[in-house]
Amino acid sequence: MNDDCIFCRIVAGELPSRTVHEDDETLAFLDANPLAPGHTLVVPKAHHEHVEDMDGETAAAVFETLHGLVGPVQDAVDAEGSTIAFNNGEAAGQEVPHTHAHIVPRFEGDGGGPIHAVAGSRPSLADGELDEIRDDISERV
Ligand code: AMP
Ligand code: ZN
Numbered sequence: 001m002n003d004d005c006i007f008c009r010i011v012a013g014e015l016p017s018r019t020v021h022e023d024d025e026t027l028a029f030l031d032a033n034p035l036a037p038g039h040t041l042v043v044p045k046a047h048h049e050h051v052e053d054m055d056g057e058t059a060a061a062v063f064e065t066l067h068g069l070v071g072p073v074q075d076a077v078d079a080e081g082s083t084i085a086f087n088n089g090e091a092a093g094q095e096v097p098h099t100h101a102h103i104v105p106r107f108e109g110d111g112g113g114p115i116h117a118v119a120g121s122r123p124s125l126a127d128g129e130l131d132e133i134r135d136d137i138s139e140r141v
Helices: 006-011 056-076 127-140
Strands: 019-022 026-030 040-044 081-085 101-106
Touching (some): 006 026, 006 040, 019 056, 026 056, 040 056, 056 081
Antiparallel strands (some): 019 026, 026 040, 081 101
16 A cells, blocks of 8 residues: 555545445546546556556456446446546656556537547558567567
8 A cells, every 4th residue: 555645545445435336356436527427537556657567466456446337337327428538657657656557438419539639640650660679568578
């Protein structure tokens, strides 16, 4: 537990939350400043700042909770879909440095955008550059 982390403090029961699911490894609760009714956060109980910091077992537990919650969240608020995302790192807009998945219920005509809208303008990449990026990623996996 990180004493300075608000999500660790929620996990520890020191701060209140509207919890919708809890198991040994994960907690899910309503976002305090929701983008839509039913906006839910899924966190690992252990403190990890980024997605890539989680061990595989913890990451699998987070995804399992996410998988089990998307349907109930959407049904509870009669949503027609949802945007499921992590703000991973400050550059991506992460404000709370304890990794968490957002489930944001979506409705036709809600005025929101798709995930394609979150980055800046699309880069123009030549075939050679794309090949190099593919190689750089695959060599590191
Ligand atoms: P992010 O930018 O991905 O780090 O988003 C952090 C999210 O946590 C925001 O949507 C906040 O509204 C939400 N949040 C911050 N504090 C709390 C809290 N005490 N309980 C529930 N949600 C919170
Ligand atoms: Zn934490």
